[in-house]
Amino acid sequence: MPELIELLNNEESINLIKILLKNIHDLAILLNKNYIIEYVGNKSKNLIGFSSKELLANSLLSFIYHEDREKFIEFFQQLKNLHIINTEIRLINKNGGFIWFILKGSILKNNTEQDNKIILLLNKIFKDKPVVSEEAILNEKDGDLFHSLSEISFWKLLQPKQRVSALKESLKMLQFVLDQMPQYIAWKDKNLTFLGCNINFARVIGYEKPELIIGKTNKEIYQNADIRNYITEREQKVINSKNPEFHKIESWFKVGNEERFLDVSRVPLRDSTGDVIGILIAYEDITERTKSKKALEQSEKRFRKLTELLPDVVYTVNKEGIITYVNSAAYLMLGYKPEEICNKMHIRNFFPEEELSFLLKNFERVINGEITEAHDYKMIKKDGSSIYVMLHSRPLFRDEEIIGLLGIIHDISKLLKAEKKLKESERKYRNLAQSLPAIIYEFNRDFELTFVNKSGLEKFGISHNDYMGMKFTEFIAPLDLEPSIRDINKILNGELIEPNDVLLQKKDGSYFYGRSHAKAIYENGEIIGVRGIINDITERKKSELALKKEIEERKKAETQLKKSEEKYRYLFEGSPYSIWLVRLDGTILDCNTTTNALLSEHIKEDLIGQNFIEILSLLDKSDYLIPHFKQRFSKIRQGKKLKPSEVKIQRSKGDEIWINVIGSLIQLGDETLIQVIIQDIT
Template sequence: MTDTSILLAMDDFSQASKIKEILSSANFNTISVSEFEKKNCLYPKVYNTHNTEFNFNYTNINTVDLVLMDKSFTKNHSLLNQLKELHRETYIPIIYITSNSDETPIGSFDSNVIYLKKPFESRELLLTLELVSIKYKMENALYESEDRYRLLIENADDPIAIINYNGEFIMVNPSAARFFGCKTENFQGKTMWDVFPKEHADSQIEDIRNVLDNNEGQVFEGKTIIRGKEHYFRTNIQPMPIKNGGMKMVQLIAHDVTPLKQTGEALQKSEEKFQEVFNNANDGVSLHSIEDDGLPGRFYEVNDVVCNRLGYTREELLEMGPKDVITQETWQKMPKLMEKLNSKGKIIFEAVQISKDGNEIITEITNHLFNFQGQNMITSISRDISERKKAQTRLLRILAGIESTEDAIGILKPDGCHFYHNHSFNELFGYSVEELNVPLGPVKLFVDKDLGNHIFQIIMDGGSWDGELEMISKSGRVFPAFIRANAIKNNDDQVIGLIGVLNDITERKRVEYALKTSEEKFRNLAETAVDAIIIIDTDEKVVFCNRSLERIFEYSEEEILGEYFDTLIPKSHVEDFQLKLDYHHQHDSESGNVFDSFGMRKDGSEFPLEMSLNTWETEGEIYTTFIIRDITQRKLNEFKMKMREEIFQLMSENIDEVFWLIDPLTGQILYMSPSYQKIWGDSIENLYQNPRSWIESIHPQDKDEFISYIFGKNGSSQHREGIECRVIRQNNDQILIRVRAFPVINQNKEIYRRIGIATDITGTKNI
């Protein structure tokens, strides 16, 4: 833009001066109408549009690149005619400055006129000139040659496209492709609807077709969506010549004015909310002037944080300056700080401020230099860092703690050079910092040097490593150690150091070996026990179980470890079990830590059990050991003695075949008639020792239906006539039985027993 000369034709001298000042600050060359006349040997005329005749000399017209003209000059027909003549010789864009009261645009010639309404801000004028300059350069490039036109298109910062009447992309330049995150060839065969949301594509194609139908270029400004984001464009759409009877096409040049829109909106919001944000900031914010001696002057504005921190009212502070609220020691540093601020535009320093009541406050101050209405000012953002200073003190205490810890701690540079270790590190290895302060120097501490190099490479690449390995001291002592090594990173995720924490675990290894030996003895004893042995932690999760658990509960060790203990307790008995367990924990010193409960097998069947438990503590952790015994047989014997008369009475009334009685709550066999051996081919004694054996004898294809039926899981309304199933005896013979089951209702109309009858029907059917 520095090579652009502008002919300034203004009716208002003060307005012209202001515009010249704006243009000069942006490095534009401006020529007034009178200056232009004189420079080009024109007739000297009075600087008044209404009484002026203009007669341009075309021999030196290249001195003007752009015309910035007040509306009032358009009344001078001589001037307009001469401008038209100039335009025939070379392209010179014209910007008409109009007032807000203008209802219609000024009549123009060709397409080189742009309108700018008053009042306007300097940034609007400069943006308009920038757009005009771009258009000017593009048009002249087109006039020169098609090759230059193509070069301009391909290198233009603005998106440019050629689109036909159907909305198909004929060409796009790289800038347009970059907006869509792709290459120009990706637009081949695409339409407006392929790259824009439908409503935006419909609106844009309507503008394009209006230009083509009227054969007149237009400039549009609007919003569209690209890759899910809003963009605002000022778009110049021009019809293109039709070649060889082809389809009508337009050239579209879009200038992204999104930043301008966003800046305008942000500025408006900033102006509306400045006072609120200013006074509600977390940090103290103040503005102050700069005196002639270069030092800070009086406060221009302060926010509530500054007032509250220093204890002054805003009115009091506006009569003061930074010198009045900082210590003399801080003020003596100010000349050098101001020198640095003037060279860099920003400084950060610590200062001690003094409140109205005389308290000293340590603050971190960030000063920014800026120009406000032609005057250099300073924005000062102050933060109370008294707590940070306390934190630094705590950090020093932490460092003292690191020195006194028993862990060996070493810190290295990113290249593996050792530059710090604590007292414990020195005691453990016997090396000084200097002896290890070479790249990868600490590798000598590893017995396995290859492993040491591998670990260092991981850490230097930003990773971490922990584990057990063998280390060697300066004296040659080899010992087991546990090491935790990590990369130290800054906020940009760059490795700025390495740290390692080591522990000599010789004693721990000795204890672990003793524990391992003890554990092996315990496991041998536990695995040979008939009863199930389970150990739970404070969270009541299983941490150990023996093999008998699988025999009793049908869970493998892998399935139950880590599960909550109540996995083995029926839901209906969990609450009762928990009460008994809590009572034990509260009275663990009392004798009699044995109680009865119910267990639940993996298949969901329930059975009575007896638990003895003991709570113990090791290494600060509390564990509870359960020894569990299946007492189904005991319960059956107890119940059989009690219910013998009732059972035989039911048998005499209902059945003369194999008869059984089941507890509906636990699913356990309360009684099985002697005929069981005739059908199942096994003794009742074996049945009571293995209560699941009679179900396991049912043919696999019939087992699920048999279990569901005898335990009443399908409801009382199904299988009233019974079911048929096959029994596989121990000698592998198969027999076919018909089974009928009935609920027994007590006086409370509750099912308190389930009875079943099995009849051998092998002879009546083929199996």
């Protein structure tokens, strides 16, 4: 009958052992005699930062801290004496530091010494944690196991005494490995009689030591007939079919009222000729994992329902770059239905060649756990057209392991078009600003100039390089600085101010007047500065000052004129002579009250507004007066000076009087008049 180790040399059993090693909480490593790593458990990434792919086919010495390599070689040589031993050792982590481990090891013997393998288990510790010696305990426990096994008929066929020591060491190694596993493991012969188990299996069925189960049957272990019959049927099927079962999810018992779920693997054990001589069984309680999986499925359902409401494309990608999920927004954005993409297309299929290098580089960074910023990309739609998108992605975790990435694709094509239009508008604005004769300027919240157009540069006498870093307030005259800063702060606080005149200073120290119109510059709803236009009003200011002076002089002249008119009115009304003011068209503008006495019934109010010819027709019935005074009136209007004229007139009472008439041009305000003075010389 073959040794127990030989039973595990077939491919099916080795696969099971590897599956079990993956679940050991320590770091498990399988070496050949040249220190080359042939197998490594899945804890390496978490413990030292290196993945199994990075470790496989490399010498373990490369990953041992340089000061501990001789210690490891000595440890390795001691293992050849068939002892299970342990020591402390430091492994190098990916960041360049080192981590302390308790190192346990044993030899896995094969048919020839050349094929022997070394199993190592490494348990991470703190440096001050003492190394626990287990050799004595293992020797005692494994001795009991070895002697118990010798009582079973299966083990009576073992080789003679010279091989007992080798077998004992092999059994110790196997039991050592199995007891490190969290699963419940047992093995039976073809009749389903227990040949052994690990400590977890023994305890779960009520035994303190694994050797106490040897020789027991399913009937003795499983009291419930339905459970016993089910287990027996499944195990017999594997033995009869000679085919293993891996990871079957079963639930055939409860704890209290809670149903328990098990991950079950059953593997036929074969001898060196390939005949099935027993079965190896491994149970793992996955109830909590199953609950978590159901909760995760519910969470994923909610996640997918939520993503279907979003206008953006939400997607997940596995570590190989295959898209595993995409919401229905992909159809609207890219033209693909989700079923055309999921688990079928690589992310590279959606991007042009020029984008791939940067895209895949960022993909690797995210897969390695880095948090990257969102980036803009060009994507290819199903119809061959292109769109521009912003892509956000983060690592996707499951059980604290990165399994891919989760991303969101936002279409920014319209935004880019709007930005292009905005830039074009800004370009036109800049061109327009440069062509205007007025000064166009912009400055930020610190008053630092960010733009001055060509006219402004010329007016202030500066260059483009001069104003960069200068503050707008440097160009305001000292007298106007305080009120100007007050107005600027109002603008920065969102207030609107009226255009105002300000005295500005050029680089050469000279001044000019400008009228400033200024408003706040907004960006994303916030005020970031001030934009304004200044018109040079220096000449207008000069004109205003001249006009002001002229107005003051005119007011002064009007005051003097008013005083003069008052004097004239006083003399006009107080004169003993009749005085008429006649417009150049012959209309009587005014006359004094003496006229009333001279003309008897024709009073002052009757005369004003009448033509003097009409009045003469009332004063003389002959044809002499009217032609005479018409001729004189014409000559006076032409600016000729005439001698006084003496004539006789007849008043309305019938009496006749002689009068002396003097006519001359005068200027009254803006109007030229003819003044007529009439004196009674009867």
